[in-house]
Amino acid sequence: MDKITRFFWFCSGTHVDTLKKYPIEHNKYVGIGATIFFTALFASLSGGYAMYFVFNGDGFAVGFAILFGLLWGFAIFNMDRYIVSSINKExxxxxxxxxxxxxxxxxIMIGLVISRPLELKIxxxxxxxxxxxxYLKGQHSKIDTLQKTYNEKYSMELAKNADLKxxxxxxxxxxxxxxxxxxxxxxxxxxxQTSGIVGYGTYAKQKQSVLKEKEDRLKLVTQNADNMDQYLSSRKEYEGVNSTRLFSDHQLDSLAKIAGxxxxxxxxxxxxxxxxxxxDVDTYLAISFIGxxxxxxxxxxxxxxxxxPKGPYDVAIAxxxxxxxxxxxxxxERDIEVIDSVYKDHVDEDIKRRRNTLSNRTGHDRDWHRYD
Structure with missing residues (x-):
């Protein structure tokens, strides 16, 4: 228990040596430290799951999730520890x-960020x-759009085919x-419509001739209609109308599983x-409650x-x-005085050295004049 207490004191950002002097403050800072620790723990779990979800399917997904979770949790822990310890109770x-x-x-921002991945999991x-x-509704819409585009693009051919049929x-x-x-x-x-005369007479031949013309016309129309059907069918394949189908239950399950x-x-x-x-009030409240x-x-x-409340530890820290x-x-101030003193001694020494140099140079010039 002593080690756990010290750990939570460390989490709360207290000065342990000062806190030891005031036993009445021990439990308060154990609670603050525990709150900071578990906040960072939940942040680490949420960040790790979010990263695992991002790299789902990758062989290193678990490693990335653990690494990012630890980094994210440590960042939240360090920030909470610093800000809580920096609040001045004076x-x-x-x-x-x-x-x-x-x-x-x-x-508030961090709470929204770390709660979202867990909401997705829940x-x-x-x-x-x-x-x-x-996805099923989108596929319906896609098929309807393709069909509408096809009808608009080949409206003349479709009208001609309808007339032929x-x-x-x-x-x-x-x-x-x-x-x-x-x-x-x-x-x-x-x-x-008939003459009432038995046999293949004049009226029968006329009716046979009319029938033959209609049959020839039917043959031509049927051939044209078949050709138009083949053309429109090939256009449907080209436009993707025939190849686009509604998703099966198995396909929908697969798509939902790999959704981003x-x-x-x-x-x-x-x-x-x-x-x-x-x-939907019930679902809205359930999702909002987690956030x-x-x-x-x-x-x-x-x-x-x-x-x-402000306690003896806060007064002692202040x-x-x-x-x-x-x-x-x-x-x-002492450092400034020392620096000034050293600087003054250095300046005095430099001035003295310059004066000596100048005196020597003046005496040397005087000797040259005497020689002349």
Whole structure:
């Protein structure tokens, strides 16, 4: 327990030697340190899972996830430890809140970042179902778009083909009627369309000639319609209309499994809405609750430090800080005095040396004048 206590003291960023003198403060800083540690632990797990998701399928995905998780957790831990330990309890409440406000804003951002990968994991089943519906709907839309483009591009050919088929149907009906009338004429059945004379006479030959013309026309129309069908079929293949099919259940499962972060993140956002576009309050609150929980957890170290009253440890740290500042200023002044003294001695020595040099040079010139 003593080792655990010391570890959490270290996590809280306290000065251990000073804190030992005030047992009443021990539990408070154990709680602050534990909050900082577990915040960094959750950040490490979330960051590791996010990196594993990014490199999913890679042989080094686990290694990347562990490395990034440790780095991310250590960064959050170090930042929390520094900011919490730097909050000055000597100031007023407003000053402390103002001092902690950048950390609170940063905690909101960090909470959103580290909660998103866990939300993706928690709602994985619902996300896959939403992705399957979206992929199937997208495939329907793609097929409809291809079909619409094909119809617009080959509208003249399609209209001509429809006219040929319509004419073919009309000719087939006429030929059937003409054959019936020919048979009635040959067998001598009397009606408004026949003469009533038995045998293959003049009227029968006329009807046979008309039937022959219609059959020839039907043959030509049928051939043209078949040629047009072949042409349009080849155009469908070229435009991709025939090759595009709806996804099977197995294909949808595979697509949802390998979906990227952007698709999964979009699907998670869509879970908060119903099919008709209205807000699904239950799902929205469930997703939001996880994000709010991590934001609160990120802000806890700062809140705990702000809510805790000023204790003897804070007073001792403040006095130690003031004493250190005083000694630092005094040492600075002493250093300046020493530097000034050394500089003055150096300047005096330099002036003396210059004077001696000048005196020697003057005496030397005087000797030359005497020689002349």
């Amino acid at each position: 100031g007023t409440t407003n000053q402390q809140i103002l001092q902690a406000s950048p950390r609170i804003l940063l905690a 709602f994985d089943k619902e996300i896959r179902q939403k992705l399957k519906s979206a 319509k004419e073919k149907d009309s000719l087939e009906k006429d030929i059937n009627r003409s054959r019936t009338q020919l048979n009635e004429e040959v067998f001598g059945e009397k009606n408004s 972060f952007a698709d999964r993140n979009w699907a998670l956002g869509q879970l908060s809405y119903n099919e008709n576009g209205t807000r 709010y929980l991590f934001i609160l957890f990120e802000c806890l170290p700062v809140f705990v430090k702000l809510m805790s 006095k130690t800080y003031e004493a250190n500042v005083y000694y630092a200023e005094r040492d600075k």
